Amino acid sequence: MTGGGVRDGLRTGEVAERAGVNIQTLRYYERRGLLAAPGRSNGGHRLYPPGTVALLAVIKAAQRLGFTLDEVAELLAAGSRRHPPPDLRQRAVDKITEIDRKIADLTAIRATLAEVVDARCDSLTNCTCADCPLPYLTIGSAPRPWGDPA
Amino acid sequence: MTGGGVRDGLRTGEVAERAGVNIQTLRYYERRGLLAAPGRSNGGHRLYPPGTVALLAVIKAAQRLGFTLDEVAELLAAGSRRHPPPDLRQRAVDKITEIDRKIADLTAIRATLAEVVDARCDSLTNCTCADCPLPYLTIGSAPRPWGDPA
DNA sequence: GATAAGCCTGTACCTGGGTACCGGATGCAA
């Protein structure tokens, strides 16, 4: 009676539509190790477990935030072995650090942009406004102050 | 005295080294419209004005923060015409909105990661921990709640 | 059993952002 066995699951088209991705992308992710190879129908069609759609959303979310597919794959893989290594937590901690840096960078440039707006700068490079904030736009790992002649 | 005329300026190698970029990248940026075509020596070698190094740092900074080269080019171009359109300010305002969205996204995922660490999740996808925060990881423009079966 | 969706594999292509290599010309110093 559970007769069909592997018969149930979503097909690629359904998953793709619900997750808002291309069908090709599903196969691409499978190749990349982001999606486990799903079960197949007798005829060889993929049948995805329902959680797949949610998983894709996780992937897409992580991606929008600057994680590469390899990173996402690692994160997912790290958790998917049983008796997982303490890896996931460590990676999460590392990612948090990274994210904090990104947020700091974004915050810095946001502030600069706000000043640009505020000061009515008329150019990114040749601004003529009085106390132009632009020359102080140093963010992240800029190698040296600004027009450092050395 | 000021005799040499166009004779002065930095050569590609100098600019590249000081700015920490590849020489090819300079020419690439020139093609892309990020760097104005510099003066040339009589023999045809590029001679960059000194500000170029700073400009490259601006470009690199903007880029690290998620601006595409096209966007950077537009921003730079917008400011480099005299009697500039009020464009720069508007773009800056738009970018601020965009950045705010990114920051919000990053903050959300940061929170989730923090919970992951906190709750000792053992997997991103099959976590067995009691009050696992993962199913609630909705960020940005995810199309529908989560495992929405509809 | 016929027929249209839908899915299969494989391969090729696209965009963004660079990088590398080639053969030839320049710059500059000894």
Add this chain to the structure above:
DNA sequence: TTGCATCCGGTACCCAGGTACAGGCTTATC
């Protein structure tokens, strides 16, 4: 004037992240 480092333009290649297409097999429906 010779010689080596540098630079020139052009073309080709690289990686990431997808997307498209071809030719053939399944699945679902009548």
